[in-house]
Amino acid sequence: MQRRTFVKGVAVTSIMALSQTKIEARTMQRVIDNRDTLSGKEFFLTIDYTPVNITGNNAIATTVNGQISGPTLVWQEGDTITLHVTNKLKKSSSIHWHGIILPYQMDGVPGITFDGIASGETFTYRFKVRQHGTYWYHSHSGFQEQTGVYGAIVIKPKRKEPFRFDKDYVIQLSDWSDEKPTTIYKKLKQMSDYYNFSQRTIGTFIDEVKNKGLSKAFSDRKMWNEMRMNDGDISDITGYTYTHLMNGQNPSTQFKALFKKGQKIRLRLVNSAAMTFFDVRIPGLKMTVVAADGNHVKPVRVDELRIGVAETYDVIVQPKKNKAYAIFAQSIERSGYAMGSLTPSGTLLATPPKMDPIPKLTMVDMGMDMGAMSKKGDAGMKCSGGMAMPSKKSMKKYKWAKMDAQKYPITKLPMARGVQTTMMAMSPKYRLDDPGVGLRHNGRKVLTYADLKNRYSTRKDKKPDREIVLHLTGNMERYMWSINGIKYADAKPLQFHYGERLRITFINDTMMNHPMHLHGMWSDLETGDDNRLVKKHTVIVQPGSKISYRVTVDAKGSWAYHCHLLYHMSGMFRKVVVS
Amino acid sequence: MRKIKNYCKKSLNDFCKKILLNILTVMSVNQSAYAGGADNPLLSLVVMDRLEVLNNDEKTRVWEGSARFGYDINKLYFYTAGEATADGLESSQHELVYSRAIAPFWDAQIGLAYDKNADASKTWVEIAIAGLAPYYFETRAALLVNGDGNVGLRVDAEYETLFTQKLILSSSVEADFYTKDDATLGIGSGLSTMEAGLRLRYEIKREFAPYVGLTWAKTFGNTRNYNAFNETNFLVGVRFWF
Numbered sequence: 014m015q016r017r018t019f020v021k022g023v024a025v026t027s028i029m030a031l032s033q034t035k036i037e038a039r040t041m042q043r044v045i046d047n048r049d050t051l052s053g054k055e056f057f058l059t060i061d062y063t064p065v066n067i068t069g070n071n072a073i074a075t076t077v078n079g080q081i082s083g084p085t086l087v088w089q090e091g092d093t094i095t096l097h098v099t100n101k102l103k104k105s106s107s108i109h110w111h112g113i114i115l116p117y118q119m120d121g122v123p124g125i126t127f128d129g130i131a132s133g134e135t136f137t138y139r140f141k142v143r144q145h146g147t148y149w150y151h152s153h154s155g156f157q158e159q160t161g162v163y164g165a166i167v168i169k170p171k172r173k174e175p176f177r178f179d180k181d182y183v184i185q186l187s188d189w190s191d192e193k194p195t196t197i198y199k200k201l202k203q204m205s206d207y208y209n210f211s212q213r214t215i216g217t218f219i220d221e222v223k224n225k226g227l228s229k230a231f232s233d234r235k236m237w238n239e240m241r242m243n244d245g246d247i248s249d250i251t252g253y254t255y256t257h258l259m260n261g262q263n264p265s266t267q268f269k270a271l272f273k274k275g276q277k278i279r280l281r282l283v284n285s286a287a288m289t290f291f292d293v294r295i296p297g298l299k300m301t302v303v304a305a306d307g308n309h310v311k312p313v314r315v316d317e318l319r320i321g322v323a324e325t326y327d328v329i330v331q332p333k334k335n336k337a338y339a340i341f342a343q344s345i346e347r348s349g350y351a352m353g354s355l356t357p358s359g360t361l362l363a364t365p366p367k368m369d370p371i372p373k374l375t376m377v378d379m380g381m382d383m384g385a386m387s388k389k390g391d392a393g394m395k396c397s398g399g400m401a402m403p404s405k406k407s408m409k410k411y412k413w414a415k416m417d418a419q420k421y422p423i424t425k426l427p428m429a430r431g432v433q434t435t436m437m438a439m440s441p442k443y444r445l446d447d448p449g450v451g452l453r454h455n456g457r458k459v460l461t462y463a464d465l466k467n468r469y470s471t472r473k474d475k476k477p478d479r480e481i482v483l484h485l486t487g488n489m490e491r492y493m494w495s496i497n498g499i500k501y502a503d504a505k506p507l508q509f510h511y512g513e514r515l516r517i518t519f520i521n522d523t524m525m526n527h528p529m530h531l532h533g534m535w536s537d538l539e540t541g542d543d544n545r546l547v548k549k550h551t552v553i554v555q556p557g558s559k560i561s562y563r564v565t566v567d568a569k570g571s572w573a574y575h576c577h578l579l580y581h582m583s584g585m586f587r588k589v590v591v592s
Numbered sequence: 593m594r595k596i597k598n599y600c601k602k603s604l605n606d607f608c609k610k611i612l613l614n615i616l617t618v619m620s621v622n623q624s625a626y627a628g629g630a631d632n633p634l635l636s637l638v639v640m641d642r643l644e645v646l647n648n649d650e651k652t653r654v655w656e657g658s659a660r661f662g663y664d665i666n667k668l669y670f671y672t673a674g675e676a677t678a679d680g681l682e683s684s685q686h687e688l689v690y691s692r693a694i695a696p697f698w699d700a701q702i703g704l705a706y707d708k709n710a711d712a713s714k715t716w717v718e719i720a721i722a723g724l725a726p727y728y729f730e731t732r733a734a735l736l737v738n739g740d741g742n743v744g745l746r747v748d749a750e751y752e753t754l755f756t757q758k759l760i761l762s763s764s765v766e767a768d769f770y771t772k773d774d775a776t777l778g779i780g781s782g783l784s785t786m787e788a789g790l791r792l793r794y795e796i797k798r799e800f801a802p803y804v805g806l807t808w809a810k811t812f813g814n815t816r817n818y819n820a821f822n823e824t825n826f827l828v829g830v831r832f833w834f
Binding site for chain 2: 195198199200202203204207210211212213214215216238239240241431432433434435488490491493494500501502583584
């Protein structure tokens, strides 16, 4: 099939050309030598309109201190910091400190933790920094995050970190469109596959007939057709409108990270995209993952990792050759990529590798029980029409049965199956060792959640007191998103009890990855070893799958809990009240 | 006199606006706009599905389109379709319905239909169901009743085949049935007309696509007493939406 890459090859002409973010590593103290990096205890941030040219066309962005990405903020663990945020937009604005543990009044979610920052007003955030690592900040108002209100946060640790590195770079990934976000949202509501230009064609079917024969090709299509589901439905918004950015640079202007041969380079990967999942690799180099969502993990060496929207990973690489390496971040649906160069010289640029083939969703992504199917000869998948699907495949022994066996008192939550939901995963499974659609069996070592183990023991963590189950639901045809079939506007807040240890299990009844973000408290992800629960703030729930994490409910107040895909957020959202 | 006329016009306008506003207020529930924008904004969609000229002697012009206005669940729909020649209007059908999503892929609709041809017009009350059937058939079935006690059923279905991401074949079929003869509208009881079409469009962009195609239309039963035809025609047209 013909594949188009929509990367726009036009130089960035505005201020963004200088937005390299580099933190020089020195033995004791990191000295900040980049104009985009702000450090200290008091910060002044201004949200304003800024003319930009990212694609070759002039557009108006909303920015923090006039730049995309916004300035990298460097904090010190243990400091009490003050941030004065002035809103010069015509509309209400806000800044949310993503992944930061703080009093809820400082969390920056309009309508939930404060009133927002009115046009022309300044809001002063003040809180003590109780953690370290890589985080980020963004507007939590309207679609301002899409148009540029985001930046990285680096928190220097009190104690020495358990790994060494010579250079330290923030690699902030994002997506940009010259279209207004409200226009994008409108188009998705009018025609939900508007941006999808890798749909099935007659050619796809002919190829399948050639490979499998007519009857098999037809029967394989049966379920998708009956359910009115599209196996090419990977991302709602693609390179048709998006230009993918790395530290505000498009793939032709390229962000450059300098190194000297043999140096250990720490790359702080942050996915600040509104909608894009990135698959990141540096051809020729192994990446050692040392932290996930700011928290240390047992080092794991990989060729590639998928970074969901709002996640962060810290990796260390050690280039052995005097050549330019591509930091290559292809979008999950392969319609474009963000790219920069890891290079010994500012003039030596890497060439991008070929993008991988366009991925196709499988029955696994629909939450089918392949094992059960082989036994009973029919499926564990139900759609609104009601149907079963035969399959000959069988699955190897279910690896995560132990996690299914964990039983805690379940608090039942309201549930609706109606217009809001087009699909239901009948046999959702833990798929922690599944690299996900488009990354399976690609010949590279791809990071999975099963590879993530907390660097520090969690053996003494309290066992869960109770459990809640949240279904991620949606109607792709009408472009509506919800939790348990109820959109936020119609939902009651979730009640968490102060002091409890809560297990939350997600079941994804959609065909899309949803990065679920709980504000204010850590999500201790179960990745196979209860003694090594991984502290995360954003957890990808793969299509048709199930995943569980535990939350120590130690922060009173009201918090936001939502899918971090910007155009899903307003429906797939809950207010959490801790009392 | 003119003043009064203007005044009447203005009050009528205001009245219409008020009614529309009330309907919309009732339709919208709980808008929230703090994060990720409003989840359910008031949106419109105007689709001119067919705007085409047939390659027959009369060079018949055909249109078929719809406009919708509303929220995720509740919408107002206006449908219009018809044919005209250089001599004027041949036939047309218009519908204004309130549409409510009742199932993941289906809307139930209720409203009025108005048929008009060169000589006559007729108003119907209608209920309809519209949506996406399994195997991606875009389907609509409308049941109509008019003052004469005539009951009509109008069914249409459309299927799209992608040759490439932009070259798309739309196959459609439509059939109309009535319980009574109606000489003024030129329709007979039983199966009245059937139409099938193939339209191959090229989407220059999603919103704009010229196309070429072929239609076949035939009248049946008593309808042939008023208007007997069985025609196959080539056509060219454009499809656009906004």
